[in-house]
Amino acid sequence: MPVIPVKTPSATYDVTIASGLLRTLRPRLEKLNQGKPFRPFVVTSPEIWGLWQKQFLASFKESPTILFLPAGERHKRMASVESLAQQLATSGADRDSLLIAFGGGVIGDLTGFLAAIYMRGIRYVQVPTTLLAQVDSSIGGKTGANLAAGKNLIGSFHHPQAVLADTDVLGTLPTAELRAGLQESIKAGIIYDAKLFSYMEKNAAAILAAEPKAITHVVAASVRVKADVVSKDEKESGLRMILNFGHTIGHAIEAATNYKQLLHGEAVGWGSIAALNVALARKTITPQQAERMKQLILRYGLLSPFKATAQKLVALTARDKKNRSGIRSFVLPKGIGATSIVRDVTEAELLAATESMLAAMRRDASSKHKP
Secondary structure, eight states: OOEEEEEOSSOEEEEEEETTGGGGHHHHHHHHTTTOOOEEEEEEOHHHHHHHHHHHHTTOSSOOEEEEOOSSGGGOSHHHHHHHHHHHHHTTOOTTEEEEEEESHHHHHHHHHHHHHGGGOOEEEEEEOSHHIIIIITSSSEEEEEETTEEEEEEEEOOOSOEEEEGGGGGGSOHHHHHHHHHHHHHHHHHTOHHHHHHHHHTHHHHHTTOHHHHHHHHHHHHHHHHHHHHHOTTOSSGGGGGGTTHHHHHHHHHHTTTTSSOHHHHHHHHHHHHHHHHHHHTSSOHHHHHHHHHHHHHHHOOOOOOOOHHHHHHHGGGOTTOBTTBOOEEEEEETTEEEEESOOOHHHHHHHHHHHHHHHHHHHHHHTOO
16 A cells, blocks of 8 residues: 655645545544544535445445535636535534545545635545546645636645545546546656656556556556655745646646536647647757657547647647746656756747647547548
8 A cells, every 4th residue: 555745844644545445534534633523524526426425435424514516627616616615604614624525636626725715724635536636636735726717827735634545436437537647647757757657658558457556556656756746846936847747738728628628638648749849849858759758648648639729729828827927937858757947938939839739639630530
């Protein structure tokens, strides 16, 4: 059972990765809150609750209060936060309440933000149910909601007491969700961990089949990357920005398609290819390295095509929250397992890289429709 610590100036907690964790939730919560009263409130989706409520409730003598949020990125809005907060207040939640985020990245981000602002801050625990949430979004204390103008423009840093990643729940994950989540693991390999990258190259069949040993290895390695980076840079003042590889254009794709056409990991996959195009043009990576990285992204992909112009996508990057004083911060690989943050990428460079990515998308879509 991998237990990976996250240590930051404001919080220290563990990420536990194992099968069967859902059935032991209540004693784990009691251990986290020794001597402290807590009343649990669960934020989840109807779909997740329908699949896993029996296992979730197995260790509870009395059922916690359940708050439902519809699945999907389009519900990651302030209206949802207000609705959930109102439900908490109506149910009598106070500062001794404990929120449990039981779902994917959207539920995790919104629950964390709700915990950060309800009564000016209460405790919460992450119980992520998607691969993407287990390897990335549940760790590091980033919480928030989207605006129509852009992704995650409202939010706060608020760390969970713990992250409990039960790998059993990945068995019911749709194939598209599994593949989308694996894009975040590919990202971790590209920016920080060449061994993880190589493992994903050599074991693609086992990973895509969700074989327990292979999936646990990928989840644990990805979490170690995130935990190490966050521990060194909690508030994204420098190093932590590298975790946004592929996200600048990826977030623009999500905004351009109104958060409805692609899963987050799919948008990150296309955004990563655009970033590789910039790196290749700048010669921070070799053509051989670029090809290996692109092939791995597409190998795990089944990335959905979308409609947007390069001009629109580049214009939307101006709203990226990593920007400072109107200057774009952009993450570029320097090889497999190494990366850098640059602040002089021009609009012309981005346009060319994005046009090339869109051309690759059209070729990929065309090849899938050939008889």
